[in-house]
Amino acid sequence: MARPAKHDDEVLLARAMEQFWSRGYEATSIRDLEEALELRAPAIYRRFESKDALFARVVDRYVSAVVVPRIERYLGDDADDPIVALYRFFRTAQSCRGCLLTNTAVESAARPPAVRRRVRAGLGRMRRAMQATLERADVDDPARVAEQLLIAIQGLMVLSRAGFEGAAARGLTRTVFRSLFPAHPAFAGAA
Amino acid sequence: MARPAKHDDEVLLARAMEQFWSRGYEATSIRDLEEALELRAPAIYRRFESKDALFARVVDRYVSAVVVPRIERYLGDDADDPIVALYRFFRTAQSCRGCLLTNTAVESAARPPAVRRRVRAGLGRMRRAMQATLERADVDDPARVAEQLLIAIQGLMVLSRAGFEGAAARGLTRTVFRSLFPAHPAFAGAA
DNA sequence: CTCATTTTGTAGCGATCGTTATAAAATGTC
DNA sequence: GACATTTTATAACGATCGCTACAAAATGAG
Numbered sequence: 001m002a003r004p005a006k007h008d009d010e011v012l013l014a015r016a017m018e019q020f021w022s023r024g025y026e027a028t029s030i031r032d033l034e035e036a037l038e039l040r041a042p043a044i045y046r047r048f049e050s051k052d053a054l055f056a057r058v059v060d061r062y063v064s065a066v067v068v069p070r071i072e073r074y075l076g077d078d079a080d081d082p083i084v085a086l087y088r089f090f091r092t093a094q095s096c097r098g099c100l101l102t103n104t105a106v107e108s109a110a111r112p113p114a115v116r117r118r119v120r121a122g123l124g125r126m127r128r129a130m131q132a133t134l135e136r137a138d139v140d141d142p143a144r145v146a147e148q149l150l151i152a153i154q155g156l157m158v159l160s161r162a163g164f165e166g167a168a169a170r171g172l173t174r175t176v177f178r179s180l181f182p183a184h185p186a187f188a189g190a191a
Numbered sequence: 192m193a194r195p196a197k198h199d200d201e202v203l204l205a206r207a208m209e210q211f212w213s214r215g216y217e218a219t220s221i222r223d224l225e226e227a228l229e230l231r232a233p234a235i236y237r238r239f240e241s242k243d244a245l246f247a248r249v250v251d252r253y254v255s256a257v258v259v260p261r262i263e264r265y266l267g268d269d270a271d272d273p274i275v276a277l278y279r280f281f282r283t284a285q286s287c288r289g290c291l292l293t294n295t296a297v298e299s300a301a302r303p304p305a306v307r308r309r310v311r312a313g314l315g316r317m318r319r320a321m322q323a324t325l326e327r328a329d330v331d332d333p334a335r336v337a338e339q340l341l342i343a344i345q346g347l348m349v350l351s352r353a354g355f356e357g358a359a360a361r362g363l364t365r366t367v368f369r370s371l372f373p374a375h376p377a378f379a380g381a382a
Numbered sequence: 383c384t385c386a387t388t389t390t391g392t393a394g395c396g397a398t399c400g401t402t403a404t405a406a407a408a409t410g411t412c
Numbered sequence: 413g414a415c416a417t418t419t420t421a422t423a424a425c426g427a428t429c430g431c432t433a434c435a436a437a438a439t440g441a442g
Contacts, residue, residue, distance in 0.1 A: 002388035003438040023301055026217035030430060040391050042432070047389090051430065098297065105353035106297040109287065110214055119353055144366050151363060155346030162296035162310055172342060175335050179371065193418035194408040221400060231421050233402070238419090242400065 009047065012037050013061045020058050021100045024107050056115055062100045063122040071129040082137035083184050086130060087177050090153060094169045098161035101126075102154050126150060145180060152176045200238065203228050204252045211249050212291045215298050247306055253291045254313040262320040273328035274375050277321060278368050281344060285360045289352035292317075293345055317341060336371060343367045 015036045019028045030041050030051060037044060048054035070089065079085035093099065101122045108115055131146035139145055156176070160169055178187040206227045210219045221232050221242060228235060239245035261280065270276035284290065292313045299306055322337035330336055347367070351360055369378040 001386080001440040003390075005389065024217070024298060026215070027301065029428075031428080041430085042392090042434095043390050045431065096300065098300070102349055103297050105349050106289065106294050107215060109289070109352050110218060116354055120355075123350075123353065144370070147363055147366050148370050151343055151346035151350065151367060153346070154349040155342035155344070158293055158296050158345040158349060159314075159342065161300050162314065163307055164311075172338055175338050176342060179335070179339050192410040192416080194420075196419065220398075222398080230419095232400085233404095233422090234420050236401065 006039065007037070009057075010061075012039070012044075012047070013058055014065070016054060017058045017062055017065075017100070020055060021062070021103070022097045024103060025055055025111070026107065052112055052115075056112075056118060059100065059104060059115060059118045059122070063118070063125065067101070067122060067126060071126070075129050075133045077132075077136065079133070079136075081186075082133045083139075083177070083181050084186055086133055086149065087173070087186070089130075090149075090156065090173050090176070091170065093153065094156065094160045094165065094173070096160065096163075096165060098157040099153075102157040103161070105154075106158075123150065123154075126153070139181070148180060149176075152180075197230065198228070200248075201252075203230070203235075203238070204249055205256070207245060208249045208253055208257075208291070211246060212253070212294070213288045215294060216246055216302070217298065243303055243306075247303075247309065250291065250295060250306060250309045250313070254309070254316065258292070258313060258317060262317070266320050266324045268323075268327065270324070270327075272377075273324045274330075274368070274372050275377055277324055277340065278364070278377070280321075281340075281347065281364050281367070282361065284344065285347065285351045285356065285364070287351065287354075287356060289348040290344075293348040294352070296345075297349075314341065314345075317344070330372070339371060340367075343371075 016033055019032055019036050023032070030044065033044060033051075033054075034040055044054070048057060070093070074085050074089040074092065075082075097103075101119050104115065105119050105123070108119075127146050127150045130149045131142050134142035134145050134149075156169065156172060159172065164172070174187065177184070181187055207224055210223055210227050214223070221235065224235060224242075224245075225231055235245070239248060261284070265276050265280040265283065266273075288294075292310050295306065296310050296314070299310075318337050318341045321340045322333050325333035325336050325340075347360065347363060350363065355363065365378065368375070372378055
């Protein structure tokens with residue numbers, strides 16, 4: 001009964017996410033999005049109110065389509081060794097794009113409170129998932145260790161984005177786990 | 192023999208740094224800088240080539256006028272307890288502006304390599320200063336622990352910028368030190 | 383085919399971006 | 413005071429920003 005849309009919201013949000021993730025909010029223009037979404041500005045605005053509103057939807061999608069699936073894949077309760085699972089969760093998170101939540105937390109200190117709230121919620125979700133995994137591993141004070149891990153993964157994301165990648169980043173991640181889980185055989189550390 | 196400048200470079204760089212630090216590179220316009228520096232655009236451009244070049248000088252000044260003095264003040268070799276000194280170094284670093292090196296590392300993944308190099312150099316300087324302090328404290332494997340601390344402080348800066356401040360941030364910092372230095376009396380942790 | 387409905391593209395809005403040509407203001411020298 | 417020198421401000425450049433009137437394209441219903 002009406003003209004069909006070229007792409008559904010999911011596809012558009014995925015493409016927009018790629019842009020915002022690698023270039024950041026400010027550095028991504030509507031013209032960039034026109035190319036990425038294969039859609040001209042008016043069509044973008046009719047579907048997503050404004051650049052800000054689109055970005056908010058993108059942050060939501062990042063959590064639901066990137067963070068949560070990664071949590072389920074690596075931190076699901078079927079993991080044989082929860083600590084090794086956490087290690088893999090860390091290692092597979094590193095890339096030159098860093099983490100959209102990290103990038104947004106830093107970049108948008110002066111941006112709409114709605115976005116900042118979403119970022120904090122996303123970070124909280126990660127922390128709780130890691131805590132649940134730690135509880136399965138019977139570590140002491142899982143809440144504190146989860147905080148540690150949240151801090152560490154944010155720091156690692158910053159260093160990834162700063163250019164410390166590959167072997168360097170791998171070494172840093174091992175260092176984190178060796179320090180936090182010195183008794184674990186996989187990271188059994190000579191001090 | 193010529194018209195005197197209203198302000199010397201040091202004053203101008205200090206004011207520009209405030210802007211870039213709290214708002215970021217992209218979000219700071221030349222018009223913003225005109226107000227902050229009390230100087231019109233052509234005067235700014237005659238002194239500092241371009242916005243990029245000015246920002247590079249600002250990053251340098253941040254290291255030499257903020258990072259290095261803080262290192263000397265808190266991590267100088269006259270500290271009675273190097274671990275407590277490191278703790279104070281961390282605690283006094285937290286603010287809603289985060290750290291300019293952290294912010295720049297995240298924001299300018301797609302910016303001139305010269306700036307990225309300066310950021311990495313600044314981070315390296317912090318790491319070496321913390322390592323030297325750790326060596327004075329006779330901890331095991333100071334190089335590894337220094338890496339840990341660098342990761343942790345970057346993570347804490349992200350969370351500061353995300354809105355975790357005050358009591359929350361204080362708690363997080365204590366958690367870091369309690370975990371890394373469980374034997375130290377100041378952070379003697381019930382696991 | 384006509385019509386109502388929805389989606390899209392063309393073209394362009396005013397505002398602001400980084401930057402600059404040009405001239406005025408402020409000094410020491412003679 | 414006239415001059416050379418340096419620093420500054422006035423005014424504006426083309427480009428791009430986020431955004432939008434408006435009309436054309438694409439469907440199903442009648």
